[in-house]
Amino acid sequence: MEELKMQTIRLRLKEEVMSGVAKIPVIVDALTPDKLFGKSEAEIKGVKIWWGNREENTGDLFEVSVEGDATSEAEVKIVMDGDLSRVKYIGAGMKAGEIEANGDVDMHCGAMMRGGKITVRGNADCWAGCEMHGGELIIEGDAGANLCAMYRGEMTGMTGGRVVVGGNVSECAGQYMAGGEILIKGNADILAGLNMKGGKITIEGDAIMPGADMTGGEILVKGKVEDMIPSFKFVETTTVDGEQYRKYIGDLAMTEKRAKGILYVK
Amino acid sequence: MVEITDVVCPLCGCVCDDIVVEVEDNRVTKVRGACAVGKSKLMGHGRIKSPAIRVNGALKECSYDEAIKKAAEILAGARRPLLYGWSSTVCEATKLGVCLAEEIGAVIDNTASVCHGPSVLAIQDVGLPSCTLGEVKNRASLIIYWGANPTAAHGNHMKRYSYIAKGYFLPGGKKDKKLVVVDVRETKTAKMADKFIQVEPGKDYLVLSALRAVLYGHEDVVPDNVGGVSKEDILEVANMMKEAPFGIIFFGMGVTQSRGRHNNIINAIQVTRAAHTHTKFNIMPMRGHYNVTGFNQVCTWETGFPFAVDLSRGFAWYNPGETSSTDLLIRRECDAALIIASDPGAHFPGESIKHLSKIPVIQIDPFANPTTEFADVVIPTAVSGVEAEGSVYRMDGIPLRLRKLVDTDYLSDEEVIQAILEEVRAIKSKEGE
Structure with missing residues (x-):
């Protein structure tokens, strides 16, 4: 078998970009493996990205270096360093390849992604994995609100792919989720799986008000559930992966006809 | 003494339109039918006397022209400006505010952000x-x-x-x-x-x-x-x-x-x-300010979205939680702010006020309030519904016309925004040359 070639593009945010009184966000949806595939170092430095209300050259905001070659998008890996806490849309819309972000990242990381893999070695702010269709998003720290949810006005959140959060998640994780899988190793704040209609959320820690207005899909809470939604119907006690759970269906507040969501609670 | 009937109250979202006001020597002397807070607003109190610019930590009085020029310079030079407030002014001023936001690539947001x-x-x-x-x-x-x-x-x-x-x-x-x-x-x-x-x-x-x-x-x-x-x-x-x-x-x-x-x-x-x-x-x-609903109406028909609209990239992006004022300020995203007809100094969370106090702030308001304490440019205006007329929307979406009851030397909110907009356009066209 032919050995997979790898190209590594290193992007380090320059210190002066975030050293002012205001931390003005940099928007990097133009810097995904599929969009940078085939570009030279000089060409990458010339890619336009937004910093506030002005467009700048990537090379003016990031130190850029390229090692190795790639014969396809899948062989491109982007490594991001520096203060990424106001770098928005990391890996948003990406189709292939890999991104490794070393540190806390700002909003919309992995939003609308279709393929490839993003690893965040830190926390991810709100809307990570929002309306994600495929690929893999690994957040080693905590995730902000609306993880894998939808943008305002949309009625469908994540439809495919796999997301793992090592820490806790904020409000409304997986809202309007229709497919794919989310594994939360810590706790989930209020309304995880709100309006969920498909896919699966596993919460290893505790959850508050999970599953409200659910019409499909499955939520499994291994820890405690605080403020259980009062409009779920108890079905039976059952065993999942060798452990006992109380199985509920809901949400009956959405009418009986639509209440097809399943919630497993200890 | 002149008695004016069917006066429209510029205080809360009820926008009562059956108030009776007595005017003597160009001053409101009596108010009947309003609640205590509405009456207090119609009677007038605590006005900002003159436009002012902060120099070495203290506000120094100046002309309208100087204050407007300074405001335009701050806004035209900003990379992530915020235009916030708008709920206690008329729709005509808001409409110009959206033009200004578009011109300078700003986020425009109203008090709904911390309310409804x-x-x-x-x-x-x-x-x-x-x-x-x-x-x-x-x-x-x-x-x-x-x-x-x-x-x-x-x-x-x-x-x-x-x-x-x-x-x-x-x-x-x-x-x-x-x-x-x-x-x-x-x-x-x-x-x-x-x-x-x-x-x-x-x-x-x-x-x-x-x-x-x-x-x-x-x-x-x-x-x-x-x-x-x-x-x-x-x-x-x-x-x-x-x-x-x-x-x-x-x-x-x-x-x-x-x-x-x-x-x-x-x-x-x-x-x-x-x-x-x-x-x-x-x-x-139960909408709060008398025209908080009106801002949402105007902003929607101008940009497609009701509040928290980010025009920085040349199109309207709406994402409350990200583009809403308190979030922008807590996250220290903004490098300049224009505050009109509202008082974040009294109503925003501490972290957002802290950031506001560190960046250039332009205040447009008839009344001094906690925001005045850290504003760098202060531009006083006429009280809409007392000294200036204009359209507002009641909490149920019914449009009503505020009336002018007395004369004033103060410019209206609409006139001040128009002047800043013209000044910004002049700066931008000079930059483009």
Whole structure:
């Protein structure tokens, strides 16, 4: 078998970009493996990205270096360093390849992604994995609100792919989720799986008000559930992966006809 | 002395339009029919005397021209400016504000961001089965105030539009009506209620879900106690709703700004929907400032979105939580701000005020307030509805025309924004040359 070639593009945010009184966000949806595939170092430095209300050259905001070659998008890996806490849309819309972000990242990381893999070695702010269709998003720290949810006005959140959060998640994780899988190793704040209609959320820690207005899909809470939604119907006690759970269906507040969501609670 | 009738009050979202004002020597001397706060605004108080620019930490008086020029320089040079406020001024000023935001690539946002913004989000998700306040007055036999305390915040609301008002089909006033209040504490409004439901703080969402389940016929699954409210009480309120020929839920910041926020409102609107399987029910937000609704109207017809609109990339991007003022400021995203007809200095969380105090701030307001304390450019204006006229929208979306009662030397909000816009355009065209 032919050995997979790898190209590594290193992007380090320059210190002066975030050293002012205001931390003005940099928007990097133009810097995904599929969009940078085939570009030279000089060409990458010339890619336009937004910093506030002005467009700048990537090379003016990031130190850029390229090692190795790639014969396809899948062989491109982007490594991001520096203060990424106001770098928005990391890996948003990406189709292939890999991104490794070393540190806390700002909003919309992995939003609308279709393929490839993003690893965040830190926390991810709100809307990570929002309306994600495929690929893999690994957040080693905590995730902000609306993880894998939808943008305002949309009625469908994540439809495919796999997301793992090592820490806790904020409000409304997986809202309007229709497919794919989310594994939360810590706790989930209020309304995880709100309006969920498909896919699966596993919460290893505790959850508050999970599953409200659910019409499909499955939520499994291994820890405690605080403020259980009062409009779920108890079905039976059952065993999942060798452990006992109380199985509920809901949400009956959405009418009986639509209440097809399943919630497993200890 | 001149008596002016049918004066429109520029204070809260009730926008009472039956006020009588007496004017003597170009001054309002008497106000009849307004609540205490409305009267105080119409009578006038604590005005900013002159435009001013902060020099070495102190505000130094200057001309309108100098202040407007300085404001334009700050805004034209900013990379992430915020234009915030707009709820206590007229639609004509807001319209120019949107032009200014577009010109400088700013975020434009109004006080809904810290008030009924969550309601606006909810309405976009599930709609708003609503009516006018006139319909409420004449038809609503069941009135529910949820997380709202009109006796304190909307002085004339119950008297003019709801529980106490005598209506065409309900001539006995409150004798013909029932009042339910849901709140975390027994407010003055709650003391007047036929039924008061005390919910534990942050648990409104659960009670609303339970009400929906009951209205859809699933009372069997509802536990004995939901968020501190007994199942009997939930069943009683559900029955009152079913039996009322026409009912309304008025909701306030007790639900929009507590745990669950916009999702509480989505749930409340869906309670209204569930009630429609039995009777005619309506729901309405208790909007605060007199033209907070008007900003949302103008911003929507100009940009497609009602508030928190980011125009930095040349198109309208709407994402409350990211593009809303408190979030932008807590995250230290902004490098300049224009604050008009509002007072974030008094109402924003500490972290956002801290950032505001560090960046250049332009204030446009008739009155001095805590925001003045850190503003770098202060531009006083005429009081809309007293010294200047213009269009505003009542909390139920009814447009009304504010009247001019007395003359003034102050420029109007509209004139000041227009002047800043022209100055910004001059700077931009010079840069382009």
